[in-house]
Amino acid sequence: MKKITLFILISVLIAPFSKAQKSTIDLPINWDDSANVDYSVTDFDGTSSSLDNDPSNSSNTVLKTVKNAGQVWAGTTLSTSNGLAKKIPFTAGSMTLKALVYSPDSGVIVKLKVENANTGSINAEVDVRTTVANAWDTLTFDFTAPTNGSINLANNYEKATIFYNFGTMGTGKTYYVDSVWFSTGVTASKAQIELPITWDDSANVDYSVTDFDGTSSSLDNDPSNSSNTVLKTVKNAGQMWAGTTLSTSNGLAKKIPFTAGSMTLKALVYSPDSGVIVKLKVENATTGSINAEVDMRTTVSNAWDTLTFDFSSPSNGSINLTNDYEKVTLYYDFGTMGSGKTYYVDNVWFVAGGTPPPPAKNQIDLPITWDDTLNIDYSVGDFGGNASAQAADPTNASNLVLKSEKTATSMTWAGTTVSTSMGLKNKVPFATGKTIVKALVYSPDAGTIVRLKAEDHTDNTVTVETEATTTVANTWETLSFDFSQQVAGTAIIDFAKTYDMVSIFYNFGVDGATAGAKTYYVDSIYMGTGGGTPPIPDTNTITFKVDMNTFTGTMTTPEVNGTFNNWCGSCTPMTDADNDNIWEVSVDITTTEFEYKFSYDNWAGQETLDSTLDCIKQTGTFVNRILKVSGDTTLPAMCWESCETCFPEGIESAENSDGFALYPNPASDLINILGSTIISDIVIVDVLGKEVYSSNPNNTEASISLGNFENGMYIISIVDSEGNNSVQRFIKQ
Numbered sequence: 001m002k003k004i005t006l007f008i009l010i011s012v013l014i015a016p017f018s019k020a021q022k023s024t025i026d027l028p029i030n031w032d033d034s035a036n037v038d039y040s041v042t043d044f045d046g047t048s049s050s051l052d053n054d055p056s057n058s059s060n061t062v063l064k065t066v067k068n069a070g071q072v073w074a075g076t077t078l079s080t081s082n083g084l085a086k087k088i089p090f091t092a093g094s095m096t097l098k099a100l101v102y103s104p105d106s107g108v109i110v111k112l113k114v115e116n117a118n119t120g121s122i123n124a125e126v127d128v129r130t131t132v133a134n135a136w137d138t139l140t141f142d143f144t145a146p147t148n149g150s151i152n153l154a155n156n157y158e159k160a161t162i163f164y165n166f167g168t169m170g171t172g173k174t175y176y177v178d179s180v181w182f183s184t185g186v187t188a189s190k191a192q193i194e195l196p197i198t199w200d201d202s203a204n205v206d207y208s209v210t211d212f213d214g215t216s217s218s219l220d221n222d223p224s225n226s227s228n229t230v231l232k233t234v235k236n237a238g239q240m241w242a243g244t245t246l247s248t249s250n251g252l253a254k255k256i257p258f259t260a261g262s263m264t265l266k267a268l269v270y271s272p273d274s275g276v277i278v279k280l281k282v283e284n285a286t287t288g289s290i291n292a293e294v295d296m297r298t299t300v301s302n303a304w305d306t307l308t309f310d311f312s313s314p315s316n317g318s319i320n321l322t323n324d325y326e327k328v329t330l331y332y333d334f335g336t337m338g339s340g341k342t343y344y345v346d347n348v349w350f351v352a353g354g355t356p357p358p359p360a361k362n363q364i365d366l367p368i369t370w371d372d373t374l375n376i377d378y379s380v381g382d383f384g385g386n387a388s389a390q391a392a393d394p395t396n397a398s399n400l401v402l403k404s405e406k407t408a409t410s411m412t413w414a415g416t417t418v419s420t421s422m423g424l425k426n427k428v429p430f431a432t433g434k435t436i437v438k439a440l441v442y443s444p445d446a447g448t449i450v451r452l453k454a455e456d457h458t459d460n461t462v463t464v465e466t467e468a469t470t471t472v473a474n475t476w477e478t479l480s481f482d483f484s485q486q487v488a489g490t491a492i493i494d495f496a497k498t499y500d501m502v503s504i505f506y507n508f509g510v511d512g513a514t515a516g517a518k519t520y521y522v523d524s525i526y527m528g529t530g531g532g533t534p535p536i537p538d539t540n541t542i543t544f545k546v547d548m549n550t551f552t553g554t555m556t557t558p559e560v561n562g563t564f565n566n567w568c569g570s571c572t573p574m575t576d577a578d579n580d581n582i583w584e585v586s587v588d589i590t591t592t593e594f595e596y597k598f599s600y601d602n603w604a605g606q607e608t609l610d611s612t613l614d615c616i617k618q619t620g621t622f623v624n625r626i627l628k629v630s631g632d633t634t635l636p637a638m639c640w641e642s643c644e645t646c647f648p649e650g651i652e653s654a655e656n657s658d659g660f661a662l663y664p665n666p667a668s669d670l671i672n673i674l675g676s677t678i679i680s681d682i683v684i685v686d687v688l689g690k691e692v693y694s695s696n697p698n699n700t701e702a703s704i705s706l707g708n709f710e711n712g713m714y715i716i717s718i719v720d721s722e723g724n725n726s727v728q729r730f731i732k733q
Contacts, residue, residue, distance in 0.1 A: 026085035027160075028181035029078060031061045039063075042077035046070020046170045055102060055176060056136065062102075062178045065162075067170035074170055075111070075163035078180060083117035083158035088182060090151055095143040096183040102176035103130040103137065103164065107218035107232075111163040112141040116156055124149035124157075127166065127208075129218055136178070145206075147248070167211075192253035195265075195328075196349035197246060199229045207231075210245040214238015214338045223270060223344060224304065230270075230346045233330075235338035240383065242338055243279070243331035246348060251285035251326035256350060258319055263312040264351040269305050270344035271298040271332065275387045275405075279331040280309040284324055292317035292325075295334065295379065295420075297389060304346070313361075315379065315420055335383040339409045365425035366437075366502075367526035368418060370400045378402075381417035385410025385512055394442060394521060395476065401442075401523045404504075410512035412620030415453075415505035418525060423457030423501035428527065430454075430495055435484040435531030439504070441477055442521035443470040451508040452481040454499035461566045464493040467508065476523070484532040489563045489594050511620050540629050545584040545637035546574065546598045547646045549713040555600040558583045562596025562624070570602035579666055580731050581713060582637045595624040598640065607641045615643035659726060660718050666731035671716075673702045678721040685715050706732050 022038040031039060031051060041049050046068045054060035065076050078084075088097070101110055108130045115123035125148040126141040143151050151157070164175040190206040199207055199219060209217050214236045222228035233244050245251075256265070269278055276298045283291035293316040294309040311319050319325070332343040361377040370378055370390055380402065382388050391403035404416050428437065441450060448470045456462035465487045468479040483493050493499075506520040544560045558574045561567045564587065574583035595617055599606035609625065611618040615638075617626035625643075627635075639646040661674040673679060679702055684693040692714070693704065698721075709732045718726045 024082070024085035025079045027088065028179060030179050031063055034061070038080070040080050042079065042081055044075060044077075046074035047076050047164075049076050052176075054178065055134075060178070062176045065164060065175045065177070066172060067164050067175065068172055069170050072167050072169050073163060075113075075161050075166075077159055077161040078177075079159060081117075084160065087156040087158045088114055088160070090143065090153060090157065092153065094183070095151060097141045097143070097160070097180065098183050099139050099141070099162070099180045100178040101130060101137050101139050102135065102178075103132075104134060104173050104175070105165075106130050106133045107216055108164065109166045110139055111147070111166040112139075113161045113163070114143065114151075114157040115159045115161070117158040122152070122155045122157070124151050131218075140183070192250065193247045194253035195256065196347060198347055199231055202229070206248070208248045210247065210249055212243060212245075214242035215244050215332075217244050220344075222346065223302075228346070230344045233332060233343050233345070235332050235341055235343065237338050237340075240335050240337050241331060243281075243329050243334075245327055245329040246345075247327060249285075252328065255324040255326045256282055256328070257352070258311065258321060258325065260321065262350070262352045263310060263319060265309045265311070265328070265348065266351055267307050267309070267330070267348045268346040269298065269307050270303065270346075271305065272301060272341050272343070273333075273387070274298050274301045275389045276332065277334045277382065278307055279315070279334040280307075281329040281331070282311065282319075282325040283327045283329070285326040290320070290323045290325070292319050308351075335381060336385050337411065363422065363425035364419045366428065367524055369524055370402055373400070377420070379420045381419070381421060382415075383417070384412075384414030386414045386416050388416045391521075393523065394474075399523070401521045403519060403521050404506065405517060405519050406506055406512055406515070408512040408517040410517075412509050412511045412622075413505065414512070415451075415503045415508075417501060417503040418522075419501060421457065427498045427500040428454055428502065430483065430493060430499060432495065433531065434527075434529065435482055435493060436528035437481045437483065437502070437525065438528040439479050439481065439525045440523040441470065441479050442475065442523075443477070443506070444473060444518050444520070445507075446470055446473045448506065449508045450479060451487065451505040452483075453503045453505070454483060455501050455503075456498045457501040458498075461568055461571075462494075462497045462499070463491055463566060464499065465490045480528060482531045489591055491564075491566075492590055509619065539588045539590055540592075541586055541632045542589050542627070542629060543584060543586045543634040544574070544596075544598075545582060545635055547582045547637040547639045549581045549639075549646055551640045553605060555605060558598055558600045559602070560585060560587070560596055561599050561603075561606075563594045564589045564591060564596070569599075579733060580729070584637075589629070592630065593626070593628045595619075595622075595626050597624045609641060613643045659720065659724060660728075662716065662728050662730060666733045667706055668733055669706060671704050671706060671730055673704075673716075673718060675700050675718070675720055677724070679718060680721045681717075681719040683717045685717075686710075686712065 022036060025037055025039055043049050047065050048068060049063055049065040051061055052064035054062045067074055097112060109127050111125055111127050113123055113125045124143055124146040126143055127147040128139045128141055130137050191204055193205055193207060211217050215233050216236060217231055217233040219229055220232035222230045235242055265280060277295050279293055279295050281291055281293045292311055292314040294311055295315040296307045296309060298305050330345060362375055364376055364378060378390060380388050385407045386404050387407055388402055388404040390400055393399035393401045406414050449467055451465055451467045453463060453465045464483050466481045466483050466485055467487055468481055470477055486492050507515055546558055559570055560572050565572055572585055572587060574585040576583045597607050609616050609623045611623045615625050617624055636645055659676055663672055678700060679697050682695045685691050711733050713729055713731055716728050716730060
């Protein structure tokens, strides 16, 4: 009986180890043999993957991946971190992987990355765009010409990682991949893109383009001729300067053949709106600072428009014929935030020879009348949703004025700079007793706020802004803008500074969605007389503090940005001298009321603030902190994204605690407590209030090991035998 029992026991013990071990995942991957293959995958930075039914065939198993909010580079390694069972068999004649992908959208970038399982820096990546939506799509990843990195056949590549909609934050969309396999044989290399670009020979030419800051491009049918292929670009929300380079980062196969007599490029563009700025930028493929830009406006909507970009007189930069220019980039509706509108470009070509360029026009200057178009360059710069062009005076067809539409999608701060980015020919002649600029304005409404801003075209931190209000509707009215009376929260005029650029904002503070699209006109803009002498401002020293102990992201240096420094990014960095993760900076500020917020690493990230908080002001879509001061002020250490401190009031610092000594602080390995009475209880919590340690030492001293503590700030509560309590902070580093 004992032998039988022993046999049963041994059988039970060895049974779990007798199960066949699954094999490591390997190419080709088809997800169908989960009984024998370990199909574990590794998600990171926002993806969530699992085996699931094929969305078009429920009897087929595929890998389903949801791209949630996380990082724009969220992806999935198609194995555990150990990689595939065997290296990918790259050879000089076989460098291609293929994948069967199902995407909810066409034109989405799918990146495939291969790397060495032990050394991640040995890697290469290929980007391919999906061509269909909600259908299976065979994508070919040719590693003879990677998007990033390179293949060295002396190295091993045992890991494959897939990234869906690379470069875009996840929103919960679902993607599928079925077969992933290595394709043997030689892949014909496509020719590098060059001028003229027609988009018609995709079998032989690599028409890859490079989108950035909000654009999304793909080859598509001509909207007016379905048999013609063109490049379609959607300008999504992102940056006002979102654009598309008409090549990979390597640029064109040949440099643009600029010569002294041939400086023109043309492009056939299809825009949903007329009057839209289309910027064409040419640059050196290796040195981006070697560049020039020309701005043109579309003249029709929903029709093809041939735009001529004359680089003999660029809007920005200049052409130096000793340099090479091998890259071409298009920006649609430059200066306006994207809202999902679609643009197309067909032929892009160089115009050789031709008529010598016309003589350069004079730079715009005060007074501005808009009448001398033959000799003066009346180019203007719209931003935030304005659309401006010279037009006939609404009351006198023979008079030219500047017409500006504040569109239905415009921002609260939409405006128009009445010059190119080079500003006026001469600075505005501000002086004591001479601070008024006048403008003849035609508004559809009385009671409309019109703001005028003067600034230094070389330094956008040098500004002064003032406002006037219309008193009549649909009638010309002369408005006086006295720059000695600056808008609250903006900089005071400084006669030692240069102000050589002027911008006008209609219905300032109200967006287009609220007011609807409205049209304004301005005629003469000129220097008036008089005006007050600006008072010498009182300077208040404001000490800002931000507590980053609850911040869970990655950052190097917090900064404070606000109306007092023109939201300049990294110009007001904060410091943490005592390493308690409470950062501070002192700033001399002349205004008594201003908006601000905390950011980090030159706008790499910023606070997302709740508009209902009592320290917050919301203007349109902007949610910032607001502060009114009447003297030197040291602000409390506000918790990141909060109007409160991170910790309860009454918590003593280690230096000021009564009855107990806490040292060292900060600490790395041990923290010691010394009391004048018996210590009965110790409790430590983290910044989120979670208890991480407790003990009852019943001694006058105690030592606590911090080996298992994460770096950061902690709160320690110490109680002695007489019931006295001390609550202190300390740093583990």
